[in-house]
Amino acid sequence: MEDFEELEFVIPAYTRDTMPLDRLLQYLQQIGELLAAPEAMHLVAIEESSTKPVFRMSSAAATSARDHAHEVRRGGGTRSQRAAFARIRQMVKLDGGKPASLTDRTGILLDFPPAPEEIGAIAGVRQAGSFDGSLLRVGGVGEFANILMRDLGGDVFSGFSAPKEVAKAMAKLLYEPIRVTGIGSWDRTSAGTWAMSKMLIQTYEPLVDESLDDVFRKLRAAPVVWPTNVDELMRTERELVP
Secondary structure, three states: OOOEEEEEEEEOOOOOOOOOHHHHHHHHHHHHHHHOOHHHOEEEEEEOOOEEEEEEEEHHHHHHHHHHHHHHHOOOOOHHHHHHHHHHHHHHHHOOOOOEEEEEOOEEEEEEOOOOOOOOOEEEEEEEEEEEEEEEEEEOOOOEEEEEEEEOOOOEEEEEEEEHHHHHHHHHHEOOEEEEEEEEEEEEOOOOOEEEEEEEEEEEEEOOOOOHHHHHHHHHHOOOOOOOOHHHHHHHHHHHOO
16 A cells, blocks of 8 residues: 655645635645646645645655755756746745745745845736647646646746647647747746746647758758858848847
């Protein structure tokens, strides 16, 4: 019989009776992203006093979750894990500033102090965009399916969704390179860095994995008449770019 362990996510800003459902779901989504194991986390209780979602996980999954939490605490982890940590800190700040924490039987695994004040930070800018990566999972029971993607750098993102018809067609490309386009929600930090937090996928297309030699071969075979001094023209234009 498989052994199980329990982890608690303590949110002091609310009690079990005052926590809005949508806010709780936002917290749970981010902690699942941070621990990189939402499918292994089973919500078994919400304890009183502070809001304390209790997750039951297999011992193997709990060990992996602890490793991810320790990596993030040291400033490491994937880009999506660090982004989830930052979003939880931002939520903590907006909810009154009382630090949240992730605990297990050994004690506190990770603290979530309120995010520092940021000048010039922007959140929730909607703009069309695209994302290249591989499709990892398609699922959900609502009107829109949840989509899990991995980018070309290896980071995993869970903020994608798509209408069921689109998601059903995309499922045929599971674990394959794919480009998705749609309306994204973008956040900007005070340092000026933009990051996409979620996207409603509207269209998709498979990506063909071609070598650089194949790409150049196709370019040379294209029916284009190049001027004899094309190299000189391109260098000149490049120098004129500010």
